[in-house]
Amino acid sequence: RLTVSYCRSSGPGGQHVNKVNSKAEVRFHLASADWIPEAVRQKMASMHRNKINRAGELIVNSEESRYQMRNLAICLEKIRTMVTEATEKPKVVSKETTQQFIERVEKMNRERLRQKKIHSNIKQSRKADFD
Amino acid sequence: KERRRGRGRYGGRKCGRGHKGERQRGNRPRLGFEGGQTPFYLVIPKYGFNEGHSRRRQYHPLSLQRLQYLIDLGRVDPTQPIDLTQLTNARGVTVQPLKRDYGVQLVEEGADIFSAKVNIEVQRASELAIATIEKNGGVVTTSFYDPRSLEILCKPVVFFLRGQPIPKRMLPPEDLVRYYTDARNRGYLADPSKVAEARLELAKKYGYVLPDITKDELFKMLSTRKDPRQIFFGLAPGWIVNMADKKILKPTDERLLKYYSS
Numbered sequence: 001r002l003t004v005s006y007c008r009s010s011g012p013g014g015q016h017v018n019k020v021n022s023k024a025e026v027r028f029h030l031a032s033a034d035w036i037p038e039a040v041r042q043k044m045a046s047m048h049r050n051k052i053n054r055a056g057e058l059i060v061n062s063e064e065s066r067y068q069m070r071n072l073a074i075c076l077e078k079i080r081t082m083v084t085e086a087t088e089k090p091k092v093v094s095k096e097t098t099q100q101f102i103e104r105v106e107k108m109n110r111e112r113l114r115q116k117k118i119h120s121n122i123k124q125s126r127k128a129d130f131d
Numbered sequence: 132k133e134r135r136r137g138r139g140r141y142g143g144r145k146c147g148r149g150h151k152g153e154r155q156r157g158n159r160p161r162l163g164f165e166g167g168q169t170p171f172y173l174v175i176p177k178y179g180f181n182e183g184h185s186r187r188r189q190y191h192p193l194s195l196q197r198l199q200y201l202i203d204l205g206r207v208d209p210t211q212p213i214d215l216t217q218l219t220n221a222r223g224v225t226v227q228p229l230k231r232d233y234g235v236q237l238v239e240e241g242a243d244i245f246s247a248k249v250n251i252e253v254q255r256a257s258e259l260a261i262a263t264i265e266k267n268g269g270v271v272t273t274s275f276y277d278p279r280s281l282e283i284l285c286k287p288v289v290f291f292l293r294g295q296p297i298p299k300r301m302l303p304p305e306d307l308v309r310y311y312t313d314a315r316n317r318g319y320l321a322d323p324s325k326v327a328e329a330r331l332e333l334a335k336k337y338g339y340v341l342p343d344i345t346k347d348e349l350f351k352m353l354s355t356r357k358d359p360r361q362i363f364f365g366l367a368p369g370w371i372v373n374m375a376d377k378k379i380l381k382p383t384d385e386r387l388l389k390y391y392s393s
Contacts (some may be wrong), residue, residue, distance in 0.1 A: 004338075067242045069266075070259055073337045 001035070003027045006068055023063040024071035026079065030058045036083060043086040188233045190255050191224050195263060196241025198223070202249070212250040212355050212364065215276075219285050228282040237271070239263070250353045255310075261317060262333045268342040270353045274319040275303035275311055280362050287363070291372040296382070299360040299368035299391060319359060360393060367391070 005025045030036075030045055030052060045052065052058050060082075062074040137143035148155040163170045201207040206221035215235060218224050226232050234254030242259055248268040254275065261271045276284060280300045283290045290297075303311050303320075311318035314325035315332075334341035344350055360368055369391035371380040382388060 002338075067239055067259060069242055069262060069337055070239075076336070076338050 001028060001033065004072065023061060024068055024075050025059065025061040026072070026075040027057045027059045029056055031056050037087075040083065040086045044082060047086060048082065185231065187231065189231050190234055190236035191226050191232060192238045193218070193224055193235045193253065194238045194240030195245040195260060198249075198251075199241055199245050199247060202247050209247055209249045210349065210352065212252065212352065214252050214364065215281075215284050216287060216363070226281070226285050228278050228285060232281070233278070234276055234281060237261075237264075248347075248349070248353075250355065252357070256316065258315075258333070259337075262337045262339075265330055265333065265341065266337070266339045268344060268347065270344065271317050272319050272356055273311060273316050274357065274359075275300075275307060276362075277301040283362055288374070291374050294371065294373075296371045297362060297366055297368050299393060300362050302359070319356065360391075 003026070005027075007023050007025065030041060033041065036044070044058070048058060051060065060075050060078050062071045062078065064074060065071050137145075141147070145155070148157075153159045163172055165171070198207070201218075201221055201223045202209050207213060207217055207223060211217070215224075215226065218235065219226065224235055226235065236255035237251070237253050237257060237260035239257060239259040242263045245263050246267055249264065250270045250272075251264060252272045252274055254273060256271055256273055264271050277300065279298065283297070302308070308320070310316055312320045314321040314329040317326060317329070330341060344353055347353065355364070357364065358367075362368070366372065366379070367381075369382050369387060373380065382391065
């Protein structure tokens with residue numbers, strides 16, 4: 001279900017770059033990929049809009065390593081991370097935790113003002129005012 | 132004609148020494164002196180980069196490209212389990228046990244070209260190398276040889292001529308026990324079931340179909356592994372090999388047998 005193709009990578013490297021196929025490219029048709037749930041598919045389509053071509057195929061390529069196999073492994077790893085990112089649900093902050101956050105912020109402000117008043121008292125007590 | 136006069140032996144006149152000063156009079160300061168400024172070799176602080184280098188373990192690298200080359204030329208037999216002895220006899224690698232070499236490690240140099248089904252035993256192997264060999268249907272094992280057994284392994288004939296009984300292979304030191312009990316490195320002390328799991332994991336990671344070696348005709352040969360205390364494939368520790376009479380002597384004393392089977 002995944003189409004894998006190899007070609008020559010870009011960049012400097014002399015004869016090795018010119019002759020050895022080290023860039024691995026993996027494509028698969030996103031809409032018909034039945035191994036990904038529907039909602040996740042749509043999320044991926046919106047997140048990686050730039051990597052989908054007109055025919056609807058998601059393209060992942062890698063040319064980081066000198067070896068085809070390692071580039072293929074990197075491509076598969078990238079696809080896995082994409083799917084996991086699309087599957088994660090947005091964090092739901094419960095009411096108790098929001099309450100706790102507000103309380104914490106208020107407490108911090110109160111403490112800060114208290115410390116400021118103490119400091120101000122110290123500075124005033126050093127002043128000598130002759131009336 | 133070019134201006135080369137001066138006459139005499141070695142040039143003549145100033146003899147290539149320049150004009151007056153320390154240069155001509157042969158009194159230049161020592162190498163590295165920079166006229167009083169703190170020289171470069173003293174400005175840089177000392178740091179233990181090479182400290183203890185003579186106590187570090189070295190493993191001779193063996194690339195998959197070189198292994199493929201040896202198999203193609205027929206120097207190494209892929210139908211038999213490949214061992215350090217086989218590699219040394221084929222002059223594929225030259226190991227120097229006296230120079231802190233602890234064996235051979237597999238390197239991924241020819242990963243894309245490699246296509247040979249072999250049963251290999253090395254001392255260290257990287258992940259890609261293990262993956263490539265298993266993709267082509269082979270078996271990799273990593274095992275430990277202490278320096279004495281390594282020397283015996285590399286030069287068996289010289290050892291047999293000495294007339295000493297084959298010693299048992301020692302177990303790895305503490306820091307290496309962890310490495311050799313790990314299934315991911317295919318250590319010889321690891322659990323076989325965990326090794327099978329690790330094979331599946333690698334297949335998933337690198338995206339290839341793991342060929343089933345149980346259905347292979349050479350399965351028996353591929354699955355031969357050495358005992359942790361054994362140095363050679365056919366011989367057990369405690370035996371003496373007599374090269375002149377082509378005989379093998381085995382110990383019969385109870386205590387010796389108990390010691391050698393430990």
